[in-house]
């Protein structure tokens with residue numbers, strides 16, 4: 517069984533220390549988050565995770581995209597739509613994917629250039645690669661205030677235009693070496709999102725991608741899982757540790773060829789679970805959908821956890837998966 521992360525890792529910005537860093541700070545090119553990115557990658561590789569992320573260390577999931585997409589701005593980290601939404605003329609996250617891949621390769625030669633690896637081989641137990649993460653169009657639009665171009669009741673139109681912008685970004689990320697493209701849509705379980713529009717928007721993003729795709733949805737899924745299974749993605753990733761009712765939603769399910777990302781680590785607390793606790797969730801998942809259809813990961817992002825807790829939680833997850841195989 518593959519292991520992965522949802523994406524975010526404890527982050528910190530670091531002041532320039534070396535002479536070279538101080539010079540690049542003076543020139544305006546110092547990157548205060550590069551060391552956080554490298555630490556996130558190193559910890560995930562060391563913990564033995566198969567499909568790692570760049571740690572999403574640069575800020576909250578809305579702001580990172582909203583401040584770069586033409587037609588959107590942010591104020592105090594909150595997105596605002598001010599004009600016609602269009603693709604950015606450059607990639608938002610590709611350079612971080614390249615740094616993450618380079619950092620991982622230094623630690624393990626198992627990390628390879630993912631464009632050379634066949635799609636089906638990415639689900640083999642020993643696969644190692646980088647997953648790129650995009651904040652979904654429905655979540656971005658529903659979190660935004662509309663102040664221009666779109667009428668207040670035209671969020672659907674904005675969602676489709678954001679999807680057009682993110683389609684371009686997903687292609688940049690794939691070309692940068694991402695093995696899997698994940699779209700985060702926490703809003704899809706809240707009851708306020710239109711799942712038809714969400715599905716159409718995700719379809720736009722993934723339509724020309726060659727790599728497997730995943731959608732991460734937070735919270736309870738029993739009301740939405742049937743709809744999610746119609747989305748054109750390879751993996752549906754949800755929380756099963758903190759939301760153990762979600763396991764019931766997997767009973768007698770027709771996966772339609774998809775895999776389930778089985779959140780088996782509680783990401784709301786720093787308390788590190790025991791192998792037995794993690795195993796009980798994974799075993800239940802195996803019983804319901806079969807081992808071959810599961811990918812183990814934490815419930816959600818780990819930005820708010822301590823680095824020690826985040827690392828130990830990943831380690832116990834990887835050890836439990838090995839223990840069960």
Ligand SMILES: [Zn+2]
Nearest residue numbers: 733734816817
């Ligand atoms: Zn989540």
